[in-house]
Amino acid sequence: MASSSALSRLSNLHNHLRPLDSNNQIEGLVKFSPEVYQALSSGRAVVALESTIISHGMPYPQNLETAKQVEEIVRKNGAVPATIAILDGVPCVGLVFYFSVSFGGCARDLALSACLCSFQVAGRRNGATTVSATMFFASTVGIPVFVTGGIGGVHRHGEETMDVSSDLTELGKTPVAVVSAGVKSILDIPKTLEYLETQGVCVVGYKTDEFPAFFTDTSGCKAPCRLDTPEECARLIDATTKLKLGNGVLIAVPIPKEQSASGSKIESAIQKALKEAREKNIIGSAETPFLLARVNELTGGASLASNIALVKNNALVGSKIAVALARLREHSSKAGMN
Ligand SMILES: O=c1[nH]cc([C@@H]2O[C@H](COP(=O)(O)O)[C@@H](O)[C@H]2O)c(=O)[nH]1
Numbered sequence: 001m002a003s004s005s006a007l008s009r010l011s012n013l014h015n016h017l018r019p020l021d022s023n024n025q026i027e028g029l030v031k032f033s034p035e036v037y038q039a040l041s042s043g044r045a046v047v048a049l050e051s052t053i054i055s056h057g058m059p060y061p062q063n064l065e066t067a068k069q070v071e072e073i074v075r076k077n078g079a080v081p082a083t084i085a086i087l088d089g090v091p092c093v094g095l096v097f098y099f100s101v102s103f104g105g106c107a108r109d110l111a112l113s114a115c116l117c118s119f120q121v122a123g124r125r126n127g128a129t130t131v132s133a134t135m136f137f138a139s140t141v142g143i144p145v146f147v148t149g150g151i152g153g154v155h156r157h158g159e160e161t162m163d164v165s166s167d168l169t170e171l172g173k174t175p176v177a178v179v180s181a182g183v184k185s186i187l188d189i190p191k192t193l194e195y196l197e198t199q200g201v202c203v204v205g206y207k208t209d210e211f212p213a214f215f216t217d218t219s220g221c222k223a224p225c226r227l228d229t230p231e232e233c234a235r236l237i238d239a240t241t242k243l244k245l246g247n248g249v250l251i252a253v254p255i256p257k258e259q260s261a262s263g264s265k266i267e268s269a270i271q272k273a274l275k276e277a278r279e280k281n282i283i284g285s286a287e288t289p290f291l292l293a294r295v296n297e298l299t300g301g302a303s304l305a306s307n308i309a310l311v312k313n314n315a316l317v318g319s320k321i322a323v324a325l326a327r328l329r330e331h332s333s334k335a336g337m338n
Contacts (some may be wrong), residue, residue: 001330008320010243029121030141033094039080040142043330045322047074048093048138050178051085055128056289058304059296066308070315074147078320079326082143084134086117089124091137100204113166130267131178132170135248139174144237144325146178147318149311150214153192155287156274163284165302166193171248172199180320181310182219182252183213186270186291189219197224197249204236206253206317215270215306216263217254227251232325238332253317255310262302269298276309314319 012314030042039046048069054063067083082093113132120127128291129137131151138146152165171178183192191209196203205211205223213219227233233251240249254260273294277283295303 012095029237030093030137031090031102032092032141035080036082036094043326045079045319045326046082046143047079047315047318047322048134048143049074049081049083049126049315050131050134050146050148051083052130052134053149054083057292058120058307062304062308066311070147070311071146073312073315074319078314078323079145079319081293082138084129086120086125086127086129088126089121091117091121093137093141093143115161119318129181130166131167133180135167135170135174135176139176144175144177145240145318145322146176147311147314148178148179148180149307149314150182150184151178151180152288153187153189154195156186158188158191161283163287168192168195168199168201171196171201171250173246174248175241175246177233177240177249177251177321179206179253179314179321180250181255181314182269184214185216185219185267186295188286189213189221193221193224200245200247202236202240202247202251203250204233204252206251208252210254212252212254214310215255215260215266215303217257217260228322230324231328233321234328237321237325238328251317251321253310253314254294255306256313259306259309260308262299266295266299266303266306269295272298 011335036046049067056065056068057063071083072079084091084093086092090198113130116127117133117136129164131148134148138144151171153168154165154168155161155163156166183189189211193203202225203211204222204225204227207227207228208217209219209223210217211219212224227236237249240247270291276294277287277290
C-alpha cells in the first residue's frame, strides 16, 4: 500500500502543474508540468510516455530507474519527456519523478485503458495510463509522438474470447505515432496485424522488413511498410496529419541485436507461462501482468533486462523522430506551407 509520504506528495502534485489556458473543455481538464507546457507552446519536440509501464510493466525498483533513464534519453536527444497519468482525477502530463514515486510504490492495481479514464476522473481517483489512454491524452494536448515498450494486441484465442486490447481500436481513431518494439508473442501476432489493418493503421517496420515480437527481432510476420530513418518517419506522420486520416501510426522498432540473443530462452518461458495461465484460468486484465511476471521469474530476470533495453532503444528512436517532426513543421510554417 502507499506510504503516507507518497500519498501526500501525490496530492501536492497539482501545485506543480499548470492547466492549459484554453477554451477547449477537455484541454482545460488537463494539467502540465512547466517544462512540457513551455515545450508545447513553443513547438519544441515532446515525447509522450505511458505510466502503466511503471505501475504494471516492470517490478520495483527497476520500474522507477528505467522511467528516469528513459526521460534522460529523451532529453539527451533533444526532446522533452511527458509522462502521462491521472492523479486525484486530473490527467497530468509531465513530472515522471512524482509519478514514479506514487506509482512505483503503490496504486499498482490501476492500469487505465481509455475507456476507464472518465470513471477515474469523475471519481477523482489515481490511475496509470495504458497505451490507449496515453494516446488519447497525447492527441488531446497535441503531442504527436509516443514511446512505449510494447502495445497490447489480440490475445491468443481472441476469436473466441473477444479479448482484444483497446490499444488497437485507439490506434484506429487517434492520430498519434506509437513507437514500440512490436507485440509480445504472448499475443496472437498475425491476428493483431490483421486487426490493425482493419482499423486502417499504418504499421511500419523501422529498419526491418519483419514485424518485431518485442523480445525478439523476428515474428515470422512481414511488416506492411518499412522506413529507415527518423526523417522518413517524421514525413509519414506529417503526411498522415495533412491527409486528416485521423488514425495512428505504429512504428515497430526491433529490440537491439545484443539483447535479442536471449529471445529463444524467453520464448520457451512464454510458452510455459501461457500454459500455467490457462491451467489457473487467469484471463482478462489479469493475464498480461501474470505472464510478464512469470516469464521474468522463469528466465531469471533475462526478460526484464531485455524489456529495459528495448524501452530505452525505443526512447532513442522516438526522440529522434519527434525532433525530426518538429523541424519539419518549423520549416513548413516558415515556408508558409501550413
Ligand atoms: O510489454 C508490455 N506490453 C503491454 C503493456 C501494457 O499493457 C497494456 C495493454 O493491456 P491490455 O492487453 O489489457 O489492453 C498496454 O497498453 C501497456 O500499457 C506493458 O506494460 N508491457
